Amino acid sequence: MLERMMAKWNTPIYAFWTPIPTIGYDDGHRYHEFKCFKKSCSKSVRRFLDKSDATSTGNLHRHTKACWGADIVHLAMNAGNVENARNVLSKSKDGSIAEAFRKAGKEQVTYSHRQHMKMETRAEIVRWVTENARPYSIVKDRGFKNLMKTGRPEYYLPSPHTVSRDV
Numbered sequence: 001m002l003e004r005m006m007a008k009w010n011t012p013i014y015a016f017w018t019p020i021p022t023i024g025y026d027d028g029h030r031y032h033e034f035k036c037f038k039k040s041c042s043k044s045v046r047r048f049l050d051k052s053d054a055t056s057t058g059n060l061h062r063h064t065k066a067c068w069g070a071d072i073v074h075l076a077m078n079a080g081n082v083e084n085a086r087n088v089l090s091k092s093k094d095g096s097i098a099e100a101f102r103k104a105g106k107e108q109v110t111y112s113h114r115q116h117m118k119m120e121t122r123a124e125i126v127r128w129v130t131e132n133a134r135p136y137s138i139v140k141d142r143g144f145k146n147l148m149k150t151g152r153p154e155y156y157l158p159s160p161h162t163v164s165r166d167v
């Protein structure tokens with residue numbers, strides 16, 4: 001049960017709380033008690049498993065913002081997952097946390113759900129071949145074409161000539 005719940009605790013907000021909550025009972029109702037990760041803070045938040053707030057992060061968010069500051073929380077949420085955020089928190093001294101989160105957020109690459117338009121594909125390929133010193137002919141590479149076109153055989157790829165002209 002705890003393992004299954006923990007798999008859901010993937011949002012970065014949990015990084016501000018002890019990784020494994022205490023399990024307790026109050027009047028027969030089971031709860032998870034999360035303790036604030038900040039050493040100087042003694043706040044803990046209980047979530048009852050049989051109530052609608054069992055997986056709600058509202059109370060965790062509220063205290064984290066009050067305790068660490070809204071900026072830090074915002075940056076942490078951009079850092080991707082709880083693993084990244086926990087790394088940042090455990091390695092950084094107080095003053096450098098915001099900076100470390102900013103860096104973690106930048107390192108995270110996100111991909112659009114929408115396919116590239118022809119011109120966007122051409123621009124991305126120009127960027128790729130110039131930044132990584134690839135030959136123009138790489139757009140004809142069998143493996144590359146296979147990766148790009150599998151599942152979407154109509155996907156547009158420019159010819160090596162077009163790439164060289166675009167560069």
Ligand SMILES: [Zn+2]
Pocket residue numbers: 036037038041042043063067
């Ligand atoms: Zn706190």
